[in-house]
Amino acid sequence: MSGFLAGALALQAAPAALAASNVVSKYDKDSDKTLDLAETKAAASAQFDKLNKDPDDTLDAGEVKGVIGRKEFKAGDPDRDGTLTKDEYLTIVETLFKKADVDNDGTLTAKEMKSKAGRALKRLID
Numbered sequence: 001m002s003g004f005l006a007g008a009l010a011l012q013a014a015p016a017a018l019a020a021s022n023v024v025s026k027y028d029k030d031s032d033k034t035l036d037l038a039e040t041k042a043a044a045s046a047q048f049d050k051l052n053k054d055p056d057d058t059l060d061a062g063e064v065k066g067v068i069g070r071k072e073f074k075a076g077d078p079d080r081d082g083t084l085t086k087d088e089y090l091t092i093v094e095t096l097f098k099k100a101d102v103d104n105d106g107t108l109t110a111k112e113m114k115s116k117a118g119r120a121l122k123r124l125i126d
Helices: 002-027 037-051 070-075 086-099 117-123
Strands: none
Touching: 002 037, 002 117, 037 086, 037 117, 086 117
């Protein structure tokens, strides 16, 4: 039974590892197998545009449901107008990038993208 459980856990971990490496390779424009802040912000900017379903150039809570939690949305909305501008969205992205960059080298590896902050960041860029 313990061998079966270990195998099942390994199978569960495999999709997370694959997803993390896929997101890095998808947005890694300089082919260094990492994401820097500029690459991350470029991907996030494109994702913002995809999420923005109306012509107001902001995201409301409905447009980011499942992408940003209520607490993070509120924290990312300093003017408290109930929407996120692209700059506010990118500020959240930068904050999560810095949290995920545990070795403080200015880049994110697939391993760092598997962290809690990295997984949250993935939702904002992909």
